[in-house]
Amino acid sequence: MRIGFGFDLHRIRRSPKGGVLIVAGVKISAPYKVEAHSDGDLVFHALSDAISSAMGGPDIGEKFPPNEAKTLNMDSKKILEWAMKLAGQKFSLVNSVSLVIAAEEPKLTPFRKRIQEALAVVLKIPTDRVGISFKTFEGLPISNEAIACWATCLLEEK
Numbered sequence: 001m002r003i004g005f006g007f008d009l010h011r012i013r014r015s016p017k018g019g020v021l022i023v024a025g026v027k028i029s030a031p032y033k034v035e036a037h038s039d040g041d042l043v044f045h046a047l048s049d050a051i052s053s054a055m056g057g058p059d060i061g062e063k064f065p066p067n068e069a070k071t072l073n074m075d076s077k078k079i080l081e082w083a084m085k086l087a088g089q090k091f092s093l094v095n096s097v098s099l100v101i102a103a104e105e106p107k108l109t110p111f112r113k114r115i116q117e118a119l120a121v122v123l124k125i126p127t128d129r130v131g132i133s134f135k136t137f138e139g140l141p142i143s144n145e146a147i148a149c150w151a152t153c154l155l156e157e158k
């Protein structure tokens with residue numbers, strides 16, 4: 001078995017028009033825009049780093065460099081699929097994942113099931129192997145500046 005750990009953070013910019021927060025491919029209205037070169041899907045980013053890390057692979061910034069045309073606005077599901085392929089090549093499967101998502105708003109709890117289901121499909125595991133905790137920054141200044149995700153994964157032999 002192998003364990004992996006990943007982290008991602010994106011700056012946010014409050015906007016009167018608001019924006020769209022993408023969490024594991026689930027699009028959620030937010031009172032801010034997420035600053036990102038790709039689609040800014042912080043869950044896919046943190047989880048991809050966790051899986052690659054478990055396999056001794058590169059971090060996603062090395063594999064999918066920001067500021068390159070090919071990664072501009074890219075669907076980050078492709079990054080997770082790359083990490084899954086890397087794990088598969090070395091004879092491992094994802095057993096379970098556990099995430100912490102920190103965002104002051106919007107409230108993400110109502111989206112838990114959809115996010116779990118979206119991840120379960122990509123990871124090819126049951127939804128009860130996708131754990132998610134939603135946290136805030138307790139109103140600290142960073143609340144208005146960023147969203148973040150921590151991810152762990154457990155990989156097992158095929």
Ligand code: MG
Nearest residue numbers: 008009042045
């Ligand atoms: Mg990112």
